[in-house]
Amino acid sequence: MVKICCIGAGYVGGPTMAVIALKCPEIEVVVVDISEPRIAGWNSERLPIYEPGLDDVVRQCRGRNLSFSTDVHRHVADADIVFVSVNTPTKTCGLGAGKAADLTYWESAARMIADVSLSDKIVVEKSTVPVKTAEAIEKILAHNGRSGVRYQILSNPEFLAEGTAVRDLLSPDRVLIGGRETPEGRAAVAALRDVYARWVPGDRIITTNLWSAELSKLAANAFLAQRISSVNAISALCEATGADVAEVAHSVGKDARIGPRFLAASVGFGGSCFQKDILNLVYICECYGLPEVAGYWREVIRINDYQKCRFVNRVVSSMFNTVAGKKVAVLGFAFKKDTGDTRETPAIDVCNGLLGDKAVVSIYDPQVTGEQVARDLAMKKFDWDHPRHLQPLSATEMAKQVAVAADAYEAARDAHAVCILTEWDEFRSLDYKRMFDAMHKPAFIFDGRNVVDVAKLREIGFVVYSIGKPLDDWLKDMPAVA
Ligand code: NAI
Known part of the structure; x- marks a missing residue:
């Protein structure tokens, strides 16, 4: 039996893991977070985020194969696959302030994984990160991890939209998995692919190299926002012309x-x-x-x-x-x-x-x-x-x-x-x-x-x-x- 742990019980980690738990009853899924109020919310009748259909999914799985915990170390140590879905906001000070992604939370999660892991792990980037982040994470894990413990890093960016998260997760346009092009990398990709394949048709699961997967998420959001800015630019011209x-x-x-x-x-x-x-x-x-x-x-x-x-x-x-x-x-x-x-x-x-x-x-x-x-x-x-x-x-x-x-x-x-x-x-x-x-x-x-x-x-x-x-x-x- 595979055990999955997700670090970060936010808008992405919570719904994504709830749907994995729903579709894979034989997989144990634990979502961990350093925020006690967030975890308490996930364990209560009033979930910490509003998302149509989510209450129902959580109710079906919580206590069966889905749980929420602040015991981050224990659950990471026990897991075979660790998703990292922490926040990656824009840096507000220092080098790249106002533009670069702040990877403080990501790095601290990676260092913690290295500290507590006694067995091999697949570490999945669920957060949206700059292209080439996986390389940095590999270095952190390699230099800080215990000897004999091996890691494979995968990029599996999330494309759900808030407001339709459950629908998007149940029936995604695509699931993207990027990994190293080595035998170990391919095996890790296959393991994650097997999880999604329980409910996502094979032709919707795309596998790529790590950098393509990381960059595709940034590119997809840039294209979507560009459409809104394009139509908004035209809206100003409409007002000026009567269109x-x-x-x-x-x-x-x-x-x-x-x-x-x-x-x-x-x-x-x-x-x-x-x-x-x-x-x-x-x-x-x-x-x-x-x-x-x-x-x-x-x-x-x-x-x-x-x-x-x-x-x-x-x-x-x-x-x-x-x-x-x-x-x-x-x-x-x-x-x-x-x-x-x-x-x-x-x-x-x-x-x-x-x-x-x-x-x-x-x-x-x-x-x-x-x-x-x-x-x-x-x-x-x-x-x-x-x-x-x-x-x-x-x-x-x-x-x-x-x-x-x-x-x-x-x-x-x-x-x-x-x-x-x-x-x-x-x-x-x-x-x-x-x-x-x-x-x-x-x-x-x-x-x-x-x-x-x-x-x-x-x-x-x-x-x-x-x-x-x-x-x-x-x-x-x-x-x-x-
Ligand atoms: P969020 O802020 O709702 O959740 C992140 C959670 O991670 C927080 O609860 C925080 O306490 C926890 N956390 C931070 N550091 C931690 C640590 N070291 N150990 C344990 N928990 C830790 O963020 P959200 O919206 O879920 O986004 C997460 C990532 O997913 C971001 O990179 C975002 O860009 C990406 N994403 C977000 C989407 C959205 O619609 N919100 C859609 C697709 C991707």
């Missing part, structure tokens, strides 16, 4: 070479991965002496920052160039629907932009707590291009200017404007007439996700702005925004 970005995206996406997915214009992409992974790619390109390639990918992030900035400017300029003292309802704070994750959510930048203009912001998100909102808005913002921390609001300013509402109607009561920043399904079917009646006039809606029926809301009486859509006469008269 409708939804119509343009539909027409463009009908080309089979382009395809329809990931072409929804928005206030910008967020999440813990896109920006971090592109920055990482940019840094790697710079390190390898490829400034033009670095510049090409950097532009994807610049357009994303531009889009968030453009949205805030649109709100402020439409409302007579001032939102000072005006209540603005913010609907949605998570970086996308069906997750409570707020890492790098565009809502943080939009709210900070509005707060900087002295607005009073009332936030409602079905999955994000008030504490989380406060933590996010209190966080110093890192300016990736010129590494430095931008100052957030003080606690007193925050208390005066930020409130968290129990529902959308409470958020909108007595507001001058509503900003929709996450595409939660419930925002499509709100009683907007009820909201309108409780708001100051003129009542504005700024839809950063294109979820509302613009014509219907204009009929109610709202001044409506929807990203990339033909502008209201009201907005046309306002100064151009950039």
Whole structure:
């Protein structure tokens, strides 16, 4: 019987291991983490992350062949296959600050594996790491491990998307496994392949060399984010010309070479991965002496920052160039629907932009707590291009200017404007007439996700702005925004 241990019980480690446990009842799967609250959450009735379908999978396996523990050393020592799914954020200081991946957690996990292992192990990179990380990990394990213990490093990047993690894991487009092209390397690849082969069709399991697997993950995220920045760049041109970005995206996406997915214009992409992974790619390109390639990918992030900035400017300029003292309802704070994750959510930048203009912001998100909102808005913002921390609001300013509402109607009561920043399904079917009646006039809606029926809301009486859509006469008269 194979025993699997996964280091890191986060958005990736938790769901991935739960699905492996579900599909491989004869494999014992343990997820370990240094964070006691996280592990306590996984062992409770209220899981530490919100992910549709996850409760059910965990309920079926926990206590059978799936467990969660803080006893990291024991479970790593016992395992045959060790997945490492720790966080790999962008470095905030030192060499490569603002771009390079911070591998502190990864390195400490690797050193711990070397310390505690008494038997051979397959060590699987599940975290997204810079290309060539496996080489560094091999060196750490070789120089620090006990004699006679052999390691094989595999790269098995995760392609799940938050909000659809369980579906993605049960039926992945592909599983990618990279390994050394030696007999031992091939055997390790085959062992991991056998695990996935219990439920993933063979033609969806791709095996490559280590560097291709590591780079493919960074490249895939860069391509996905590039599509969003491409359609967002076109959305600005649509507003300037009277074209409708939804119509343009539909027409463009009908080309089979382009395809329809990931072409929804928005206030910008967020999440813990896109920006971090592109920055990482940019840094790697710079390190390898490829400034033009670095510049090409950097532009994807610049357009994303531009889009968030453009949205805030649109709100402020439409409302007579001032939102000072005006209540603005913010609907949605998570970086996308069906997750409570707020890492790098565009809502943080939009709210900070509005707060900087002295607005009073009332936030409602079905999955994000008030504490989380406060933590996010209190966080110093890192300016990736010129590494430095931008100052957030003080606690007193925050208390005066930020409130968290129990529902959308409470958020909108007595507001001058509503900003929709996450595409939660419930925002499509709100009683907007009820909201309108409780708001100051003129009542504005700024839809950063294109979820509302613009014509219907204009009929109610709202001044409506929807990203990339033909502008209201009201907005046309306002100064151009950039
Ligand atoms: P996360 O921050 O939710 O989870 C990481 C966990 O690792 C934390 O609970 C932390 O306490 C734990 N940890 C850190 N160092 C540890 C150590 N030495 N020993 C034990 N536990 C330790 O991060 P998330 O979102 O799960 O991401 C993990 C990796 O997967 C990252 O590299 C990310 O880029 C990648 N990834 C993330 C995706 C996502 O949608 N969140 C999708 C695909 C890949």
